[in-house]
Amino acid sequence: MSIRNSTCYSFILSRLPNHILSRHSTKPCIVSTYGSSRRSSYSKSENYHSNHRLYISFGSLLGAGAATFVIYQWNRRGNLVDMKSRDELSHEILNPVRYQKSSERSNDKEKVLRLQRKDFRQNLKREIEMYRITNLIPGIICQVQIDEEVVFRNDFGYCDIEQLIPCDGSRATFRIASISKLITGLIAIKLASEGKIHLDDSIYIYLKDFPKKLVDGEAVDITIRQLLNHTSGVRHYIKKDSKLLTEEEKMAETARNSQRNDEFVSLKETIKAFKDDELLHKPGSIFLYTTYGFTLLSAVLETVMDKPFHEYILDFVRQMGLNHTLPEPTPKSREFVFNRMPCYLYDPKKERLTPVPEVTLMHKTAGGGMVSTLNDLSHLGVLFARTMTGEEMFLPGVKREIFDQIVRPPKGKEVSMTNRKHVKYSLGMSVHENDPSLPEGTVIVGHGGASTGLCSHLAVCAPRGDWSRPIIVTIAANLNNRNLKEITKQIIRETIALNDSLAK
Numbered sequence: 324m325s326i327r328n329s330t331c332y333s334f335i336l337s338r339l340p341n342h343i344l345s346r347h348s349t350k351p352c353i354v355s356t357y358g359s360s361r362r363s364s365y366s367k368s369e370n371y372h373s374n375h376r377l378y379i380s381f382g383s384l385l386g387a388g389a390a391t392f393v394i395y396q397w398n399r400r401g402n403l404v405d406m407k408s409r410d411e412l413s414h415e416i417l418n419p420v421r422y423q424k425s426s427e428r429s430n431d432k433e434k435v436l437r438l439q440r441k442d443f444r445q446n447l448k449r450e451i452e453m454y455r456i457t458n459l460i461p462g463i464i465c466q467v468q469i470d471e472e473v474v475f476r477n478d479f480g481y482c483d484i485e486q487l488i489p490c491d492g493s494r495a496t497f498r499i500a501s502i503s504k505l506i507t508g509l510i511a512i513k514l515a516s517e518g519k520i521h522l523d524d525s526i527y528i529y530l531k532d533f534p535k536k537l538v539d540g541e542a543v544d545i546t547i548r549q550l551l552n553h554t555s556g557v558r559h560y561i562k563k564d565s566k567l568l569t570e571e572e573k574m575a576e577t578a579r580n581s582q583r584n585d586e587f588v589s590l591k592e593t594i595k596a597f598k599d600d601e602l603l604h605k606p607g608s609i610f611l612y613t614t615y616g617f618t619l620l621s622a623v624l625e626t627v628m629d630k631p632f633h634e635y636i637l638d639f640v641r642q643m644g645l646n647h648t649l650p651e652p653t654p655k656s657r658e659f660v661f662n663r664m665p666c667y668l669y670d671p672k673k674e675r676l677t678p679v680p681e682v683t684l685m686h687k688t689a690g691g692g693m694v695s696t697l698n699d700l701s702h703l704g705v706l707f708a709r710t711m712t713g714e715e716m717f718l719p720g721v722k723r724e725i726f727d728q729i730v731r732p733p734k735g736k737e738v739s740m741t742n743r744k745h746v747k748y749s750l751g752m753s754v755h756e757n758d759p760s761l762p763e764g765t766v767i768v769g770h771g772g773a774s775t776g777l778c779s780h781l782a783v784c785a786p787r788g789d790w791s792r793p794i795i796v797t798i799a800a801n802l803n804n805r806n807l808k809e810i811t812k813q814i815i816r817e818t819i820a821l822n823d824s825l826a827k
Contacts, residue, residue, distance in 0.1 A: 436825065440474065443821045447475050447814060454810045455479050455800070461667055461676065464492030465798040466697040467818055470791075471705055474821065475814075476697070482801060483665045484676065490664075492697045496647055497664040497799045498684075499779050500772025502700065503693040504617055506648075508551055508729075508751020509717070510639055511624060516722040519627040522548040522750075526619070529626040533619075534598055538605045545606050550620040551750045552738045554609065556602030557616040590622040590632055593686040610741050610748060617690030617751075624689075633688060642718055644702055648695040650688045660694055666776025668803050676802075679776035691774055700797045704783040707768065708793035711785065729768065730754055760812070762819060764788035771808055780807040786819045792826075794818045 447467070455463050462480035466473060478490035514520045520529075525544045527533060536543050538556070549555040597615050604611060625632040633650045640648040652658035666679040684692030706717040710726060717726075732738075732749045740746045745758040755767035769782035777799065784794040796814050798807055 439821060439824050443817060444475055444477075446817055448477060448479075450813055450817075451477070451798075451810065452479055458800075458802075458805050459669060460800045460802045460805060462490040462664075463798065463800045464490050464495055464497075464664075464697060465796070465814070466492060466701055467797075467814060468701050468705070468795040469818065469822055469825075470708070470793055473701075474818065484667070485678075491662075492799075494662045494696075495664040495799075496660050496662050496694050496696055497779065497801070498651065498666065498772075498774040498777045499648075499693050499695045499700065499781075499799075500691050500774035500777065501614070502695070502770045502772045502779055502781050503687075503689060503691050504614075504751045504772075505770040505781065506636070506640065506693065506703075506751075507617055507620065507624075507689040510635070511547065511551060511620070512725050512729075512750060513639070513718055513721055514624060514627060515725050516720055520547060520624070522546070522551070522725070522728075526550070526623050529623045530619075533594070536602050536606075538602055543602070543606050547620065547623060548736065548750075549606050550616045550623070552610070552736075552748055553612050553616060554607050554738055555613070555616050555619075556604045556606045556608075556611070557613050557619055558597055558600055558603055559611070559613040559615060562600055590618075590625050593618050594622055596686065610738050612741075614687050614690035618687055621689035633685075636688070636693070639718075640699075643706055645695065645699040648693060648699045651684050651692050651694045663694070664777070664799070664801055666774075666801050666803075668776055679803075682775050684774070691772060697797045697799070700781045701795050704769075704781060704793065704795035704797070707783050708785070708790050708795070711790040711793075730766065758812075761816065762787050765819070767812075767815065771806070771811075773804055773806075776803050777801050778803070778805045778807055780811045782811050782815060784815050784819075786822055792822060794822065 447465075451463060451465060454460075460480065461484050462478070462482045464478050464482075465476070467475040476492060478492050480490060482488055482490040482495060511520070511522070515522050523546050525546055527535075527544070536545065536556070543556075545555045545557070550557070594615075598619075621632050625635075628635045630638075636650055649660075652660060667676045668679055669676055686692075709715050710717045710721075711730070713723075716723070728736075729750050729752055732747075736749075738748045740748050740753065743753075745755055747754045747756070752768050752770055755769075756765075758765065761767075764787040766785045766788055767782050768784075769780065771780040772778060779799040780796070782794075782796045784796070786792070786794060794815055796811050796818070798811060798814070800807065
């Protein structure tokens with residue numbers, strides 16, 4: 324049996340039917356991903372969607388050393404036809420086909436390029452699938468572009484594990500979480516270009532009733548740039564006295580503040596949750612990530628808009644051609660989000676998945692409350708890269724000297740991210756440079772995010788500093804608290820290698 328056949332591997336944390344469970348003394352889970360058919364069912368009928376299905380029987384989900392895996396393969400009639408150990412499966416998934424060696428298989432240039440592309444796709448499939456399995460993720464969708472050319476798009480696992488509906492990244496709308504900060508940063512750049520705000524203005528010019536802040540008994544000011552760069556001192560989801568809390572209490576506090584059910588009439592109401600709290604540090608002194616800082620930023624920006632912030636976002640993204648990007652509707656509004664990707668929470672104590680509770684993200688729209696699609700975010704990446712080349716601006720009226728501050732901030736305004744080597748933060752975006760694991764001069768601009776039941780990442784890469792052939796990676800997974808940064812960087816490495824071979 325080979326993974327390259329139509330065998331389907333996917334991961335679902337749910338019990339199998341009794342006729343399957345009766346064969347095992349341990350709890351099994353389904354493992355799947357590749358497959359030619361979109362149909363999915365437990366049935367053994369004629370509609371059974373693939374020739375084989377794999378089941379994994381395991382002793383423990385947690386701790387790779389303790390878990391014992393045995394892979395069983397059934398044909399469509401339910402007969403056991405093959406078995407594989409975990410090591411054999413890992414070898415098949417992880418053993419890469421090095422497309423750099425494709426030239427050894429053929430002297431025909433066009434055929435070599437076809438083989439290189441095929442091997443590139445196979446490598447990414449293996450790497451993403453293994454990441455999905457080892458991180459217990461139900462489903463992942465991913466799209467990779469070199470400029471406007473889609474060189475890889477694939478779906479892994481299930482978007483809906485109750486109905487056994489496979490992922491479909493060509494249609495899925497999902498929570499983009501903190502990628503919302505990138506869009507808010509672009510909005511701030513546009514308003515600054517129009518002269519409606521200045522990035523180094525005090526927020527008290529726009530929010531005169533916001534409480535004055537003291538740090539060590541000294542009155543301090545907060546600027547728009549500091550809110551954009553996470554250096555304002557405004558807290559995240561946990562208050563200043565969080566050191567007195569246990570880790571479990573911190574997680575519970577974060578959940579309460581990020582998964583809220585209350586709705587607000589205006590943005591000024593949303594800042595009531597933290598406006599009277601102490602600052603965590605002197606503004607401008609250190610980097611401290613804060614979504615509430617972007618909630619305050621949205622209230623500032625709304626004062627110079629001719630419409631509510633949520634409506635302004637819709638007009639803004641439509642001007643860029645992002646037709647499926649919007650603030651997530653609140654539960655009470657009863658508005659539809661078509662093809663919404665279901666989200667799940669994983670409980671490590673009970674070792675099970677649960678659907679996310681119904682929540683409203685209105686209190687953090689600017690910093691983590693928008694939804695979008697792979698195509699929309701990839702298109703945004705293309706627009707950003709073209710602006711970096713100087714060919715065109717992503718929106719008319721945006722000033723070059725302000726936009727360029729994303730990658731080259733003014734002297735003295737540079738911000739390095741805490742515990743992230745080679746990464747700086749500017750105007751709502753992370754900027755990754757001088758990483759020895761990437762070719763010299765490579766720059767990656769983007770943002771990652773983790774929201775209630777979903778995580779995502781958008782990366783726009785200039786290989787060796789060349790923005791003329793940018794690499795755009797968009798990826799999303801429907802499970803909470805999973806970090807997609809490393810798998811995104813690995814995808815970029817593989818795509819740079821492909822890009823180099825195509826350029827020869």
